Amino acid sequence: xxxxxxxxxxxxxxxxxxxxxxxxxxxxxxxxxxxxxxxxxxxxxxxxxxxxxxxxxxxxxxxxxxxxxxxxxxxxxxxxxxxxxxxxxxxxxxxxxxxxxxxxxxxxxxxxxx
Amino acid sequence: xxxxxxxxxxxxxxxxxxxxxxxxxxxxxxxxxxxxxxxxxxxxxxxxxxxxxxxxxxxxxxxxxxxxxxxxxxxxxxxxxxxxxxxxxxxxxxxxxxxxxxxxxxxxxxxxx
Numbered sequence: 736x737x738x739x740x741x742x743x744x745x746x747x748x749x750x751x752x753x754x755x756x757x758x759x760x761x762x763x764x765x766x767x768x769x770x771x772x773x774x775x776x777x778x779x780x781x782x783x784x785x786x787x788x789x790x791x792x793x794x795x796x797x798x799x800x801x802x803x804x805x806x807x808x809x810x811x812x813x814x815x816x817x818x819x820x821x822x823x824x825x826x827x828x829x830x831x832x833x834x835x836x837x838x839x840x841x842x843x844x845x846x847x848x849x
Numbered sequence: 850x851x852x853x854x855x856x857x858x859x860x861x862x863x864x865x866x867x868x869x870x871x872x873x874x875x876x877x878x879x880x881x882x883x884x885x886x887x888x889x890x891x892x893x894x895x896x897x898x899x900x901x902x903x904x905x906x907x908x909x910x911x912x913x914x915x916x917x918x919x920x921x922x923x924x925x926x927x928x929x930x931x932x933x934x935x936x937x938x939x940x941x942x943x944x945x946x947x948x949x950x951x952x953x954x955x956x957x958x959x960x961x962x
Contacts, residue, residue: 768949778893778937778952791949826892835881835900835941838950840892 737761739841741827747847748817756812756844758827767810768828768838769802771795778826784810817848852876853940855953863961868925870956872938875919882914882921883950885937893937893952897923928960 740759748754760767769781782792782802789802799815810829814821824845830838852875862868870884881900885893899905899912899921911924921940925932935955 777954780949780951783949837881837883837895837898837939839895843892 737839739827739829739839741825741841741844743844744842745845745847747849750819750848751816754814754817754846756814756825756827756846758810758812758841759808760810760827760829761831761839762808764829764831764839766790766830766833766838767804768830769812770826770828770840771823772826772843773823781812814846817846819848822846822848852951853938853953855936855938855956857954858957859959860956861959861961862928864928864930866928868928868932868958868960870923870925870936870938870958872921872923872940872953873919874921874938874940876940877916877919879916879919879940881941882912883939884910884912884921884923885939885952887935887937887955889935925958928958930960930962933958933960 739761742757746754767784770778771781772778780793782796783790784802801813803811824843826843827841828838854873860868884897886896887893897907897910897912899914902914902916905912909926913922935957937955938953939950941950
C-alpha cells in the first residue's frame, strides 16, 4: 500500500538552529499538509500546499516556518530558528483530492529542541 | 468556542463489548467527517469517513452522523485489546476552512481482556 515517508524519524537540535523536515508524499497525490502534535495535545494544522503554493496556513505558521516542494517528489518544512516550544511530533500528510476525502499521514518526525 | 470537541476519556470497555465514542463540532456547514485511530507515539490512521446523515458500517466500526445536532459518533463492536488507542474525530469545517481538517483532542480507549 502506498505510504507517505518522513525523514528523519527523530531530530534533536539546539535552540536557534535551523531544521528541515522532509516528506515524500504518495506519488499521485496533489495536496500536501503539515501538522504538528505537541506531546499530550491535539493534532494541529500548520499549512496546506497545492499547485506549488501555500493554499492555507494557521496562525502557528509564522515567519520562521516555510515549506517547499524542491522537486517532483519531496515536500519540506523548514523552521528557521527553533524554539523550545517547537518541540513536537511533525506529521506530513497528502491527499489525492481535497480534504473532503481525508488524507494519509506519514509516520512523523519527533523534533526535540534543547 | 472549540471547533471539534471530544471527551478525552479514558473510555474503559471490557473485551467483546461495544465502545461508543462521541464528537461534536461547531460549524453547521461542515461537509465531511472522519475518524482516525492513533496508537501511542504513532501517526493518525484513517479508519472511517462519513458525509451524509445516518449510519455507515465498515467491519466492526460504525460511524453515525447527525448534522442537525452537529454530532458524529463511532461505535466499535466486539472490542479487542488491539483497539486500545486514541480515536480522533476530524472535520472539514465548511468552505471557509479551505482545504484542511480540524481535529478534536481525541478519546483514549482502553479495552481490558
